[in-house]
Amino acid sequence: MRRRLALRRAVLAAVLAAAVALTCSYREQWQLAFPYFAYLSGWALFLLMLFLTAYNGRKKLPFIPLISSRIWLQVHIYAGLFTGFLFLLHIEWRWPSGVFETALALLFVAVTASGIAGWWISRVLPSRLTIAGGEVPFDRIPEVLRSLRLRAERVALQAIPTARAKTLADFYTERLADFFSAPANFTAHLRGSRRPLNRRLNVIGEVRRFLNAEENASLDQLADLVRQKDAVDYQRSLQLVLKGWLFVHIPLTYGLLLASVAHVVVVYAFSGGTR
Numbered sequence: 001m002r003r004r005l006a007l008r009r010a011v012l013a014a015v016l017a018a019a020v021a022l023t024c025s026y027r028e029q030w031q032l033a034f035p036y037f038a039y040l041s042g043w044a045l046f047l048l049m050l051f052l053t054a055y056n057g058r059k060k061l062p063f064i065p066l067i068s069s070r071i072w073l074q075v076h077i078y079a080g081l082f083t084g085f086l087f088l089l090h091i092e093w094r095w096p097s098g099v100f101e102t103a104l105a106l107l108f109v110a111v112t113a114s115g116i117a118g119w120w121i122s123r124v125l126p127s128r129l130t131i132a133g134g135e136v137p138f139d140r141i142p143e144v145l146r147s148l149r150l151r152a153e154r155v156a157l158q159a160i161p162t163a164r165a166k167t168l169a170d171f172y173t174e175r176l177a178d179f180f181s182a183p184a185n186f187t188a189h190l191r192g193s194r195r196p197l198n199r200r201l202n203v204i205g206e207v208r209r210f211l212n213a214e215e216n217a218s219l220d221q222l223a224d225l226v227r228q229k230d231a232v233d234y235q236r237s238l239q240l241v242l243k244g245w246l247f248v249h250i251p252l253t254y255g256l257l258l259a260s261v262a263h264v265v266v267v268y269a270f271s272g273g274t275r
Contacts, residue, residue, distance in 0.1 A: 008071070012078040020085055027089070041090040042267075046260055048083045052076055053253055077119055084112050104263055107256045114249040121245055125238045128192065136232060138239045144232050149180040152225045159218040168215045168222075171207050176200075176222065180229060189237035197230045 031037040055076045087108055096105050129135055136144055156172035159165075185196040204223050208216055 008074060012074055016078045016082055019082055023085070023089065038090065039267075041086060042264070045083065045086050045090050046264070048079060048086065049253075049257060049260065052080055052083065053257060056250060056253075080112070080115050087112075100263070100266070104256075104259050107252065107259055111249065111252045111256050114245065114252055118245045118249055121241055125242050129235065129238055132231070132234060134231065134235075136235050138236070138243065141232060141236045141239075145180075145183065145229065145236075148225055148229045148232065152176065152180050152222060152229075155218050155221045155225070159215050162214045162218070165212065165215065167211060168218055172222065175203055175207075176226070179226070183233050183236050185230070185233055186237045186240075189234045190241065197227070200226055200230075 030040070034040050055072050091105065096102050152172065156169045156176075159168040179200065188194075188196050201223060204219060204226065208219060211219060
């Protein structure tokens with residue numbers, strides 16, 4: 001499977017390189033043959049964007065015996081890279097000056113950037129989730145977090161009559177209640193950093209000398225719940241990005257298509273098309 005995937009990537013990369021080289025080599029000839037070369041490159045760019053958008057439709061129809069989604073994705077990536085090159089060719093490697101053209105270019109850049117980010121996300125984050133293990137379904141995460149918070153509160157409160165002191169309960173209220181009350185350390189989890197967890201565990205370790213034996217036993221339970229909560233927060237952060245980036249990329253894509261249609265209408269209305 002890996003060898004086949006590597007071969008497919010190599011073939012698509014070679015096709016992309018050949019397409020770029022061919023376009024660069026014959027650009028001047030095409031410009032001479034087509035006086036309105038910008039129209040030709042513009043329509044090619046628009047058709048490519050329609051093709052790229054079709055991938056979203058393919059994902060919604062998995063039951064139809066078409067090309068596999070995995071192959072569609074790879075073609076989508078390399079076709080997207082060629083589309084970026086064709087866009088630069090279309091604007092003649094110069095940033096547009098008009099207000100509408102600038103907005104259209106910014107929208108294209110946003111779609112391309114979100115697509116590249118999505119490619120990175122889809123390659124890196126799933127493997128990190130697999131390595132972490134114990135994946136929690138995204139829709140169950142709020143329930144799991146609530147359960148951990150209730151267990152932590154119960155441990156802190158039960159330590160009061162057992163140890164005949166409220167030192168642990170006060171510590172929980174001051175240093176851990178906020179952590180258990182909501183998801184935490186989103187950006188740290190995306191970076192794969194364990195510093196927030198280690199800092200919190202160090203604080204737990206420092207308070208041990210102020211507790212008696214019964215409270216330290218309860219503190220061990222709290223430390224374990226902190227580790228579990230941090231692991232669930234990690235799952236939530238990565239899964240949220242995996243699910244959420246499409247809510248950026250897809251609306252931007254359809255916005256770009258609508259803006260491109262408006263661009264075509266404006267160009268043909270004010271220039272008379274290919275006169």
